[in-house]
Amino acid sequence: xxxxxxxxxxxxxxxxxxxxxxxxxxxxxxxxxxxxxxxxxxxxxxxxxxxxxxxxxxxxxxxxxxxxxxxxxxxxxxxxxxxxxxxxxxxxxxxxxxxxxxxxxxxxxxxxxxxxxxxxxxxxxxxxxxxxxxxxxxxxxxxxxxxxxxxxxxxxxxxxxxxxxxxxxxxxxxxxxxxxxxxxxxxxxxxxxxxxxxxxxxxxxxxxxxxxxxxxxxxxxxxxxxxxxxxxxxxxxxxxxxxxxxxxxxxxxxxxxxxxxxxxxxxxxxxxxxxxxxxxxxxxxxxxxxxxxxxxxxxxxxxxxxxxxxxxxxxxxxxxxxxxxxxxxxxxxxxxxxxxxxxxxxxxxxxxxxxxxxxxxxxxxxxxxxxxxxxxxxxxxxxxxxxxxxxxxxxxxxxxxxxxxxxxxxxxxxxxxxxxxxxxxxxxxxxxxxxxxxxxxxxxxx
Amino acid sequence: xxxxxxxxxxxxxxxxxxxxxxxxxxxxxxxxxxxxxxxxxxxxxxxxxxxxxxxxxxxxxxxxxxxxxxxxxxxxxxxxxxxxxxxxxxxxxxxxxxxxxxxxxxxxxxxxxxxxxxxxxxxxxxxxxxxxxxxxxxxxxxxxxxxxxxxxxxxxxxxxxxxxxxxxxxxxxxxxxxxxxxxxxxxxxxxxxxxxxxxxxxxxxxxxxxxxxxxxxxxxxxxxxxxxxxxxxxxxxxxxxxxxxxxxxxxxxxxxxxxxxxxxxxxxxxxxxxxxxxxxxxxxxxxxxxxxxxxxxxxxxxxxxxxxxxxxxxxxxxxxxxxxxxxxxxxxxxxxxxxxxxxxxxxxxxxxxxxxxxxxxxxxxxxxxxxxxxxxxxxxxxxxxxxxxxxxxxxxxxxxxxxxxxxxxxxxxxxxxxxxxxxxxxxxxxxxxxxxxxxxxxxxxxxxxxxxxxxxxxxxxxxxxxxxxxxxxxxxxxxxxxxxxxxxxxxxxxxxxxxxxxxxxxxxxxxxxxxxxxxxxxxxxxxxxxxx
Numbered sequence: 005x006x007x008x009x010x011x012x013x014x015x016x017x018x019x020x021x022x023x024x025x026x027x028x029x030x031x032x033x034x035x036x037x038x039x040x041x042x043x044x045x046x047x048x049x050x051x052x053x054x055x056x057x058x059x060x061x062x063x064x065x066x067x068x069x070x071x072x073x074x075x076x077x078x079x080x081x082x083x084x085x086x087x088x089x090x091x092x093x094x095x096x097x098x099x100x101x102x103x104x105x106x107x108x109x110x111x112x113x114x115x116x117x118x119x120x121x122x123x124x125x126x127x128x129x130x131x132x133x134x135x136x137x138x139x140x141x142x143x144x145x146x147x148x149x150x151x152x153x154x155x156x157x158x159x160x161x162x163x164x165x166x167x168x169x170x171x172x173x174x175x176x177x178x179x180x181x182x183x184x185x186x187x188x189x190x191x192x193x194x195x196x197x198x199x200x201x202x203x204x205x206x207x208x209x210x211x212x213x214x215x216x217x218x219x220x221x222x223x224x225x226x227x228x229x230x231x232x233x234x235x236x237x238x239x240x241x242x243x244x245x246x247x248x249x250x251x252x253x254x255x256x257x258x259x260x261x262x263x264x265x266x267x268x269x270x271x272x273x274x275x276x277x278x279x280x281x282x283x284x285x286x287x288x289x290x291x292x293x294x295x296x297x298x299x300x301x302x303x304x305x306x307x308x309x310x311x312x313x314x315x316x317x318x319x320x321x322x323x324x325x326x327x328x329x330x331x332x333x334x335x336x337x338x339x340x341x342x343x344x345x346x347x348x349x350x351x352x353x354x355x356x357x358x359x360x361x362x363x364x365x366x367x368x369x370x371x372x373x374x375x376x377x378x379x380x381x382x383x384x385x386x387x388x389x390x391x392x393x394x395x396x397x398x399x400x401x402x403x404x405x406x407x408x409x410x411x412x413x414x415x416x417x418x419x420x421x422x423x424x425x426x427x428x429x430x431x432x433x434x435x436x437x438x439x440x441x442x443x444x445x446x447x448x449x450x
Numbered sequence: 451x452x453x454x455x456x457x458x459x460x461x462x463x464x465x466x467x468x469x470x471x472x473x474x475x476x477x478x479x480x481x482x483x484x485x486x487x488x489x490x491x492x493x494x495x496x497x498x499x500x501x502x503x504x505x506x507x508x509x510x511x512x513x514x515x516x517x518x519x520x521x522x523x524x525x526x527x528x529x530x531x532x533x534x535x536x537x538x539x540x541x542x543x544x545x546x547x548x549x550x551x552x553x554x555x556x557x558x559x560x561x562x563x564x565x566x567x568x569x570x571x572x573x574x575x576x577x578x579x580x581x582x583x584x585x586x587x588x589x590x591x592x593x594x595x596x597x598x599x600x601x602x603x604x605x606x607x608x609x610x611x612x613x614x615x616x617x618x619x620x621x622x623x624x625x626x627x628x629x630x631x632x633x634x635x636x637x638x639x640x641x642x643x644x645x646x647x648x649x650x651x652x653x654x655x656x657x658x659x660x661x662x663x664x665x666x667x668x669x670x671x672x673x674x675x676x677x678x679x680x681x682x683x684x685x686x687x688x689x690x691x692x693x694x695x696x697x698x699x700x701x702x703x704x705x706x707x708x709x710x711x712x713x714x715x716x717x718x719x720x721x722x723x724x725x726x727x728x729x730x731x732x733x734x735x736x737x738x739x740x741x742x743x744x745x746x747x748x749x750x751x752x753x754x755x756x757x758x759x760x761x762x763x764x765x766x767x768x769x770x771x772x773x774x775x776x777x778x779x780x781x782x783x784x785x786x787x788x789x790x791x792x793x794x795x796x797x798x799x800x801x802x803x804x805x806x807x808x809x810x811x812x813x814x815x816x817x818x819x820x821x822x823x824x825x826x827x828x829x830x831x832x833x834x835x836x837x838x839x840x841x842x843x844x845x846x847x848x849x850x851x852x853x854x855x856x857x858x859x860x861x862x863x864x865x866x867x868x869x870x871x872x873x874x875x876x877x878x879x880x881x882x883x884x885x886x887x888x889x890x891x892x893x894x895x896x897x898x899x900x901x902x903x904x905x906x907x908x909x910x911x912x913x914x915x916x917x918x919x920x921x922x923x924x925x926x927x928x929x930x931x932x933x934x935x936x937x938x939x940x941x942x943x944x945x946x947x948x949x950x951x952x953x954x955x956x957x958x959x960x961x962x963x964x965x966x967x968x969x970x971x972x973x974x975x976x977x978x979x980x981x982x
Contacts, residue, residue, distance in 0.1 A: 027647070027650055027651055027654060031647070034688070038692075100855070100897070103576075103855060104855065105548045105552065105575075105576055105579070106572045106573055106575065106576035107572075107854055107855040108552065108854060109552065109555065109572035109575055109576075110572040111852055111853065111854045112555065112556060112563060112564060113560075113564055113817055113848060113852055114846075114848065114852035114853075114854070114864065114914075114917075115556065115854075115864065116556060116560050116563070116564075116817060116837060116841070117815055117817060117841060117844070117846040117848075118841070118845075118846075118864050118865050118866065118917075118921060119841050119842075120864050120865075120866075121552075121553070121556035121557065123867065124552070124556070124864075125549045125552050125553045125556065126549070128548055128549045128552050129545070129546070129548070129549035132544070132545035132546075132548045132549065133542065133545045135541075135545065136538075136541035136542045136544075136545040139537075139541055140534070140537065140538055140541065143533070143534065143537050144534060147530055147533045147534060148530070150530075150533070151526055151527075151529065151530035154525065154526045154529050154530070155522070155523070155526040158484060158521075158522035158523075158525050158526055159522050161484065161485070161488060161522065162484070162488070162518045162519050162521075162522040165488035165491060165492060165518055166491075166515045166518060166519070168492055168495075169491045169492050169494075169495035169511065169514075169515065170495070170511065170515075172492065172495040172496040172498075172499040172500075173495045173498055173499045173506050173509060173511060174499050174506060175506065175511065185496075186492070186493065186496035186721075189492055189496065190489075190492060190493075190725070193488055193489070193492055194729075197485075262906075290662070291661075291662060294662060294665055294666055295665070296661055296662060296665055317665055317666050317668075318666075320666045321666065322662045322663050322665075322666040322667075323663075324659075324660060324662045324663060325659075326656070326659050326660060327660065327663065328657065328660035328663040328664060328669065328673075329656075330669075330672055330673070330676050331676050340663070340667055340669060340672075341663075341666075341667045374653050374656050374657065374676065388663070391663075391667075395666075395667065397666075401662075403662075
């Protein structure tokens with residue numbers, strides 16, 4: 005069960021990474037840690053323990069059991085090699101064919117639109133039979149190793165039984181190595197099937213091992229990537245920021261979509277807006293400024309010096325499209341960016357952003373859940389905004405601060421932003437003409 | 451229904467199944483006989499050895515010792531071949547079931563089918579079919595266990611009826627315990643586990659969307675603390691499942707032990723027969739306990755069957771042969787106002803995101819039917835024409851690519867049958883993708899991975915566009931074809947597409963928020979979002 009406990013921690017470190025890695029792969033780990041590894045230990049120890057126990061009754065029987073390990077080991081190694089070679093030979097074809105059914109179901113709209121369902125159905129049938137035939141090729145060899153195990157398990161029982169029987173009859177073709185009683189002989193015979201049991205169970209857990217190791221690899225890769233992008237020690241916080249600019253900044257995502265080059269300059273204090281159609285990369289630009297988008301070229305420049313985006317983290321207050329809501333009270337959530345925010349300042353910000361109505365109606369101790377149930381989109385946005393301004397950091401990056409707001413509240417928020425921008429550098433991505441109209445500068449992305 | 455499909459599919463593998471079942475029975479009987487004979491031989495030998503040289507001479511040791519070795523080999527061989535044949539039966543039966551299920555899904559009303567085909571559902575469907583495969587492999591365990599039990603009963607009856615009855619009662623108790631315990635101990639923890647997993651995923655997803663705030667305010671530890679209760683609930687549920695399985699298997703072991711002990715106590719007819727009966731009972735009980743695993747898996751298989759049943763029972767699409775058009779004009783009615791696009795016309799549908807542009811296109815081509823606008827082709831409503839009537843008219847390039855895992859050529863060939871290579875290159879040229887494909891290591895036969903993973907977003911869109919060009923339908927329906935393109939490529943695309951439309955006299959229905967392709971249109975309709 006310890007296998008599952010890290011899921012929470014990894015979830016935190018991998019935020020922004022693939023959900024599948026953080027949760028499903030950690031789950032898949034369970035088989036490897038909880039089943040395969042203990043079984044492997046058992047498979048190594050149990051034959052020795054059984055042999056030792058048998059030796060107490062009949063050391064020669066124990067010797068017989070141990071002796072069968074030699075041809076068994078050699079046979080298993082050969083079968084294992086042959087099995088792996090066959091599995092490797094079929095791997096590419098199998099991985100392509102076996103996903104075909106799921107893939108074609110997912111691509112059903114396109115298949116239906118072109119009327120290709122009969123052809124695709126035939127293709128799925130052919131591929132499924134091909135997978136079955138290829139899998140049988142692999143199984144034929146894979147089962148040899150389990151047959152070998154069965155054979156040696158049965159053989160060790162048979163040898164012990166025959167030896168004990170002949171020994172009891174006094175008919176051994178060689179001088180009797182020991183004097184056996186029926187009780188001892190029976191004890192040896194009863195334990196003989198257990199000799200190979202650990203290894204047989206280990207072989208059955210082979211699937212757990214494969215899945216677990218694949219999961220382990222992807223989690224390790226994700227963790228390594230997360231470490232690479234871990235911010236360095238935070239730079240000392242200057243009181244104010246003069247100018248933030250980008251020079252030929254390029255963002256390139258793994259799926260090949262790229263944004264940029266972006267060259268822009270924002271002088272603080274002031275209220276600057278970034279506009280452009282949906283999907284043009286406004287949010288990506290804001291994320292790139294704090295090191296959360298994959299920058300493939302260009303520079304971020306702070307007061308004339310090129311800086312790593314991570315260095316800006318500690319200078320920046322952030323309000324995104326969907327603010328983070330942690331379980332707790334509304335007041336806790338408003339102060340996530342700055343725990344030492346003065347109460348009167350918090351009161352001023354809630355009043356100015358229009359959130360005071362929510363507090364008046366439901367209290368500062370209103371309990372919040374992560375999905376923000378019971379809060380409107382506009383309320384959630386303003387929680388993020390108050391948090392960002394309340395962080396008292398010199399740079400504020402805001403993504404659509406006035407979206408989801410009615411014109412009256414939007415006007416309040418714009419006034420608050422103008423007021424804030426008198427002492428700080430505010431950069432907002434927006435479509436809102438009212439906000440654009442108040443801006444010190446406007447940058448259009450296309 | 452799914453049970454019937456599965457039965458039909460397994461019936462075609464009857465030969466393998468029958469062989470597998472016979473071999474499973476042989477293996478079980480050989481296993482029981484091996485231990486029984488060993489016990490009898492050992493005890494008989496001891497008695498003979500103890501009673502002097504004459505008894506030793508009289509004791510026939512050759513036959514039993516040869517029998518023991520023979521049974522060891524028989525058990526191994528039959529077990530090996532049983533596995534091969536049971537897997538052959540299952541793999542080929544399910545190989546027949548997959549296309550049958552796909553045909554059901556593809557043959558029903560598209561709005562029903564498409565509810566099942568998002569990535570998650572498709573993966574679910576795949577794992578459900580795999581669960582069935584496992585259950586077919588497991589089928590042979592029942593006759594195997596029964597044969598082993600029969601052999602055990604016959605062997606123990608040699609030591610008297612009471613011993614046989616004790617074994618019978620013990621085996622019955624083992625079945626009863628796992629049949630009763632499995633649903634009680636496992637159903638709820640498994641549901642809890644699924645629920646906890648879903649909650650954890652949902653919260654993880656909502657936190658992951660806030661990576662900006664987590665990074666700037668350094669809230670990682672707090673997020674971990676917030677996820678902790680769900681992770682704990684997940685662990686607790688998983689532990690409960692494992693505990694339940696351990697209790698079920700433990701109960702089997704205890705009952706097997708009690709069974710052997712009572713056989714030992716009740717058997718008579720001499721020490722050799724008592725040993726034979728006790729060891730036969732032990733082997734039969736061990737075989738028998740395999741059935742408990744089937745009980746535990748049954749719950750999972752039942753869930754899979756319920757979900758697959760909903761696909762197997764999908765009604766076939768109704769096709770009305772009388773309804774056909776030859777792709778005349780499209781009439782579009784929005785809030786009482788009508789627009790008519792003549793054959794070969796070019797329409798741009800504009801409007802902000804969320805105003806239902808993609809929904810309108812999906813309804814026009816018959817993949818869905820939920821657009822509020824009135825749509826008719828040649829005077830016949832699209833909902834009457836249905837997918838069968840509409841798809842001969844429209845070649846559709848969707849917004850969310852919709853590529854299949856396969857080669858470039860596989861994807862292009864989806865458009866229609868008998869597409870030649872020169873045709874493919876011509877279409878790729880028009881879609882401004884020929885250069886890219888030429889530069890792929892294997893060109894047209896390059897494997898692209900799931901949903902074209904090897905290509906960029908913009909390249910995927912152009913491949914989908916090339917596919918639509920190849921379909922040779924009277925109308926081209928494009929949803930954001932130039933998304934993710936740089937302005938130069940977009941302009942080249944505009945010119946080539948414009949020339950292609952002129953040459954082929956194909957009509958166009960275009961959705962694009964980027965202005966680069968707007969000049970293709972001769973008519974514009976703007977949708978307005980439904981005000982909240």
